[in-house]
Amino acid sequence: MPTRAVALLGKDGSIYEKNYVALMSGVHWYPTSGPLGEAAKSVQQGKDFFKVDLTVDLAAKNWHLVGPGTKLKTAFRKNSEYQVSPEFAVSDISLFASEFEQTTMTVGGMTFGMNLHKKHAQNLQFWDENLLRALRVEIERTQSRFAERGLSLPTKTLSLVEIPDRLRTVGGGMRMKSLTSLPEIGLVKESGFPTTNMERAFPQPLSRESLQVKKFGSSYTLFHSRLTLIPR
Numbered sequence: 110m111p112t113r114a115v116a117l118l119g120k121d122g123s124i125y126e127k128n129y130v131a132l133m134s135g136v137h138w139y140p141t142s143g144p145l146g147e148a149a150k151s152v153q154q155g156k157d158f159f160k161v162d163l164t165v166d167l168a169a170k171n172w173h174l175v176g177p178g179t180k181l182k183t184a185f186r187k188n189s190e191y192q193v194s195p196e197f198a199v200s201d202i203s204l205f206a207s208e209f210e211q212t213t214m215t216v217g218g219m220t221f222g223m224n225l226h227k228k229h230a231q232n233l234q235f236w237d238e239n240l241l242r243a244l245r246v247e248i249e250r251t252q253s254r255f256a257e258r259g260l261s262l263p264t265k266t267l268s269l270v271e272i273p274d275r276l277r278t279v280g281g282g283m284r285m286k287s288l289t290s291l292p293e294i295g296l297v298k299e300s301g302f303p304t305t306n307m308e309r310a311f312p313q314p315l316s317r318e319s320l321q322v323k324k325f326g327s328s329y330t331l332f333h334s335r336l337t338l339i340p341r
Contacts, residue, residue, distance in 0.1 A: 170188070175268050195264070219267065229304055
């Protein structure tokens with residue numbers, strides 16, 4: 110594997126700095142069941158699903174929190190208070206906070222969000238009407254295929270959030286599974302879409318024709334707590 114590719118996998122299990130906070134579930138920043146030293150045993154037993162009711166205070170002006178079931182409760186002059194309470198039980202919790210700018214769209218009862226750091230927010234302007242229309246059509250087609258098979262997603266939101274390249278996005282053990290897909294969250298490395306020069310990649314305005322899409326058992330517990338994030 111090329112050295113560059115290895116670097117993109119990341120090496121930091123979490124980030125807690127003055128300009129970015131990423132609390133990944135793998136660093137056990139919240140109470141977890143069972144001994145941490147018996148990872149192999151826990152894999153055999155399966156995942157422990159639990160419900161969450163967490164209040165997060167962001168002690169940084171103009172910051173936004175991204176997490177499963179996250180809602181802004183109160184916005185003060187110097188800080189904000191968020192409620193993290195997913196509708197369904199989850200197997201882990203990961204939170205991300207920074208000076209994010211967000212754009213959202215709702216399709217078929219689901220809300221999709223893109224959260225980029227303010228320094229890379231220029232790519233949020235790339236979403237013109239033609240692109241949004243094509244994206245909406247593809248999402249509706251995918252939802253229809255799920256519905257035809259009697260399947261549905263256990264969530265009403267999906268948020269994509271920008272993360273630094275050095276944040277580790279592969280798990281441990283023999284499988285080293287990808288960690289880019291979390292409950293209600295998808296991780297996007299900063300060296301990808303957030304920093305892509307869209308004007309160079311698409312020098313000509315996108316036409317409608319160019320955007321046509323081709324067809325081709327665990328016990329539940331409640332985690333209730335309060336967390337204050339004060340970046341150093």
